[in-house]
Amino acid sequence: MTTFERVGFIGLGGMGRGLVKNxxxxxxxxxxxxxxxxxxxxxTSFGATAASGVQEIRDNCRVIMICxxxxxxxxxxxxxxxxxxxxxTPGFIIVDHTTGSPQMVAKLDRMVRAAGGRYxxxxxxxxxxxxxxxxxxxxxGGEGDLLDDLRPYFELYAENVFHIGPLxxxxxxxxxxxxxxxxxxxxxxxxxxxxxxxxxxxxxxxxIISAAGGKSGMLDLYGQATxxxxxxxxxxxxxxxxxxxxxxxxxxxxGLPGFMAEAVHQTYRQAALLGHDGESCTAVIKAYEAVxxxxxxxxxxxxxxx
Numbered sequence: 001m002t003t004f005e006r007v008g009f010i011g012l013g014g015m016g017r018g019l020v021k022n023x024x025x026x027x028x029x030x031x032x033x034x035x036x037x038x039x040x041x042x043x044t045s046f047g048a049t050a051a052s053g054v055q056e057i058r059d060n061c062r063v064i065m066i067c068x069x070x071x072x073x074x075x076x077x078x079x080x081x082x083x084x085x086x087x088x089t090p091g092f093i094i095v096d097h098t099t100g101s102p103q104m105v106a107k108l109d110r111m112v113r114a115a116g117g118r119y120x121x122x123x124x125x126x127x128x129x130x131x132x133x134x135x136x137x138x139x140x141g142g143e144g145d146l147l148d149d150l151r152p153y154f155e156l157y158a159e160n161v162f163h164i165g166p167l168x169x170x171x172x173x174x175x176x177x178x179x180x181x182x183x184x185x186x187x188x189x190x191x192x193x194x195x196x197x198x199x200x201x202x203x204x205x206x207x208i209i210s211a212a213g214g215k216s217g218m219l220d221l222y223g224q225a226t227x228x229x230x231x232x233x234x235x236x237x238x239x240x241x242x243x244x245x246x247x248x249x250x251x252x253x254x255g256l257p258g259f260m261a262e263a264v265h266q267t268y269r270q271a272a273l274l275g276h277d278g279e280s281c282t283a284v285i286k287a288y289e290a291v292x293x294x295x296x297x298x299x300x301x302x303x304x305x306x
Contacts (some may be wrong), residue, residue, distance in 0.1 A: 004027060004028045004029075004153065005025060005032050005061070005062055005063050005242075006030070006031060006058030006060065006061050006151070007013075007028055007029070007031070007061060007063050007064070007065060007153065008027040008031050008032075008033070008051070008058070008060070008061030008062075008063070008065070009023070009030050009031070009032045009033070009043075009048070009050065009065045009066075009067070010032075010033050010034070010054065010056075010057065010064070010065070010066045010067070010077060011067035011068040011097075011098070012034040012036070012039035012040060012042065012043050012067055012070065013034075013039065013068075013069075014127075014128030014131065014134070014233075014234060014235075015067050015097070015128055015131045016034075016067035016068075016097070016131075017039065017042060017043065017128075017131070017132075017159070018128055018130075018131025018132040018133075018136075019065070019067065019097070019131055019136070019157045020032055020046075020048050020113075021043075021132065022131075022134040022157035023153070023156055023157060024046055024047040024048055025046070025047075026156045027179070028086055028153070028156065030043075030047075030048040030049065031048070031049045031050075031051045031056065031057055031060060031061055032044070032048040032049065032050060032051060032054075033050070033051040033053065033057055038104060038169060038175075041192070047276075051147060052079070053082070054077055054082065054083055054084060055082040055083075055086075055163075055247040057084070058082075058083070058084050058086070058087070058092075059087075059090055061092060062089070062090075062092050062093065063092075063093050063095065063150075063153070064084060064092065064093065064094050064095065065095040065133050066094065066095065066096050066097060066098060067097040067098060068098050068099065068100070069239065069242070070098065070242055071098060071100025071101050071104035071105070071108070071119070071237075071239075071246075072104070072106070073098070074096055074098050074100065075104065075107070075108060075111075075305070078094075078108070078112070079111075080132055083113060083125055085112070085115040086269055088115050088116065088117060089116075089239045090115075090116030090117065091116065091118060092115075092116070092117040092118075093114050093117060093118045093119075093150070093174070093263050094117060094118070094120065095106065095120040095153075095208075096119065096120065096121055096122060096123075097122050097123060097138075097172070097175055098123070098244070099123050099124075099175070099178065099239075099242075099243055099246075100123075101171065101175070101246040101249065101250060102171055102172055102175075102250055104248075105121050105141075105167065105168050105171045105254075106167070106168060109121070109167055112202060119142075119167075120140070120142060120145055120146055120150055121140065121141040121142055121167055121168070121170045121171060121223075122138050122139065122140050122141075122150075122154070122170065123138075123170055123171055123174040123280075124136045124137060124138055124139065124158075124174075124285065125174065125177060125222070127234055127235065128234050129234070130150050130159075130227040131157065134156065134157045134158070134159070135158070135159040136157060136158050136159065136163075137160045137162065138154045138158045138160070138161045138162065138287075139159060139162050139164050139170040139171075139173060139174055140154075140161060140163050140164060140170055141164050141165060141166060141167050141168055141169040141170030141171065142160065142166065142167045142170075143167075144163065147161075147163055150158040153165055153238065157181055159278050161172060163207060171286060172228065172250070175212075175243060175246055175247045175250060176247070178243040178244070178247070179243065179244055179261065179264070180246040181217070181218050181299060182218075182240045182243065182264060182268070182281060183244075183260065183281075184216050184218045184219070184224065185240070185281055185282055185286055186264050186267050186268070187220050187283035188209065188214070188216075188218075188219055188223065189226065189282060189284050189288055189290050190285075190288050191205075191209075191293050192205060192226065192227065192285060192288075192296040192298050193285060193289055193294070194288075194292070195287035195296065196289075196292065196294045196295065196296035196297075197292040197293075197294045202227055202296060202297070202298045203298050205227070206219065206223045206224060206227070209223075212221075213264075215303050222280065222281075222282045224295075225282070226280075226285055227297060227298045228295060228297070228298060228299075228300045228301075229232075229295075229297050230275040230280075231276075231279040231282060231283045232278040232280060233279055233280045233281075235280065235281045235282060236277065236278060236280065236281065237268060237272060237276050237277050237278070237279055237280065237281050237283050237284060238272065238277040239269055239272055240281035240284075241265070241268040241269060241271075241277070243274055244261065244264050244265045244268055245265055248261040248264075250264045251294060264292055267272065267284060267287065268281075268284055270287045271283060271284045271286060271287040272286055274286060274290060
């Protein structure tokens with residue numbers, strides 16, 4: 001039987017909240033921190049202990065998990081005054097669930113090693129609903145012995161734990177995955193807008209696409225909600241834009257042409273400039289609608305014919 005240590009958890013957004021909920025429900029003591037007091041209150045409501053700040057987590061937890069927006073946020077948590085690396089005790093582990101960049105993963109690993117700790121690269125796939133259900137996918141990049149130490153924790157909130165390869169490989173595969181997913185969203189949003197502009201029956205669009213080669217996981221997840229005007233930010237446009245930006249930068253540094261990547265990046269950036277960063281990634285359709293002057297919408301299924 002595995003004996004679990006107290007876990008420090010920083011970042012209680014859509015994904016982090018679900019992870020903490022599953023850790024606590026399955027017997028792990030968690031000290032949680034977030035800049036949003038409401039997020040901390042939600043975590044304490046299902047049994048986590050609220051931390052007064054990063055320093056308290058650093059001083060009381062050997063295993064520290066981070067799930068925040070950007071790699072630069074992770075770096076700030078480590079290097080800020082009284083941050084995770086200020087006076088840390090050797091032997092600590094930083095588990096980074098954030099979707100960052102290859103450059104930052106290597107940098108963060110060097111920083112943690114220099115402070116006497118171990119850095120675990122562990123980005124995730126799937127959605128906050130999967131996090132709530134304890135069924136995310138964890139992509140791990142690094143040494144097998146570190147994964148062996150962490151796997152019992154991962155299995156409390158993950159359906160699959162994939163050892164992708166050495167450090168840096170997990171974030172690379174995650175960015176490729178996310179780029180393909182968000183490029184897919186941009187393409188069908190463009191198609192939806194064109195269909196609306198040309199007067200097509202939008203109630204048939206998803207069914208026809210999904211009956212052939214255009215079917216996709218993102219369309220299955222978000223297509224109908226998009227047409228119904230539901231832009232609840234399960235995956236925000238801001239995060240989609242960030243991930244595609246990291247991917248485009250990496251592609252350029254790898255020496256490959258990035259025509260498609262930059263087109264997708266600028267498409268999301270345009271939607272952000274129009275004020276949709278805080279909405280779902282599918283709010284990219286609003287940029288196309290601004291050009292066409294037509295909204296691509298259908299009546300919600302429960303309201304059709306009323």
